[in-house]
Amino acid sequence: MSEQEPTPAELARRDEEEKARKAQEAAEQAQLPYKWTQTIRDVDVTIPVAANLRGRDLDVLLTKxxxxxxxxxxxxxxxxxxxxxxxxxxxxxxxxxxxxxxxxEIVIHLDKVNKVEWWPHVVVGAPKIDVSKITPESSSLSDLDGETRAMVEKMMYDQRQKEMGGLTSDEQKKRDILRRFQADHPEMDFSNAKIG
Structure with missing residues (x-):
């Protein structure tokens, strides 16, 4: 069953819903007593304060x-x-x-433990942003550490394979193991074997 293309009216309704959601999100964020931004690696928070304050007048606690x-x-x-x-x-x-x-202003820099996760808010209970709508800043794979880079490359390969109707790397690995096992055991009947 193929998916039908949305009608112009449906597209317009979705567009209006998206604009309303963005406006509500912006209004909620504007009500916060601080501003915050994030990259995939870190979060920065700025809090306006009175001009006469000094560092010793502040109580700042940053834990894990x-x-x-x-x-x-x-x-x-x-x-x-x-x-x-x-x-x-x-x-x-x-x-x-x-x-x-x-x-x-107090400027706070938070370094995320998980460098592949967007935050919906700075603190639990604060209004959330829709992290599914975040467009990451352009970066190259060479910016990533080896383990993260390998994971991202695998995800990109698997996505391309799915789009072309091919096997993901995990499915290919299973098929290769089965083929080796078949070659090592020609006496066994694999005619009904399913990979999945």
Missing amino acids: TKIRVAVKGQDAVIEGEYPHPVLPDECSWTLESTSHPPGK
């Missing part, structure tokens, strides 16, 4: 699973568990002056 940022004696601006762990020794924060608007 949690974050807490507050001005001492006040409620936390951001506090909670990350959706995924970070590398605490690679995380940092600084207090920087800003010119537009004049003031200061």
Whole structure:
């Protein structure tokens, strides 16, 4: 059974739903007391604060699973568990002056443990973004460490094979093992053998 092409009305409805979802997501993110961005490897958070604050006025805690940022004696601006762990020794924060608007901001850098996973939010319970709509920045396979590169290359190969109706690398491996076994055991009947 083949899939029918969507009608122009259906495409227009999907487009409107997508615009509404994006607008709601943007509004939710704008309500947060911080701004955040991410790459596949890390997350950066900026929090505007009063211009007269100094580093010693701040209470900043960055652990493998949690974050807490507050001005001492006040409620936390951001506090909670990350959706995924970070590398605490690679995380940092600084207090920087800003010119537009004049003031200061806390700049937090979080290094992800899992370098192949997008975060839907900085802390669990905060409004989520739709990570399925993220278009990764262009990078080359040579930027990746060996293990990650091998995994990505395998995924790309398997995807190309599926698109062409071919075997994935795992299916090919199973077929090769069966062929070797058949060659080593010609006395056995493999006429009803199924690979899957």
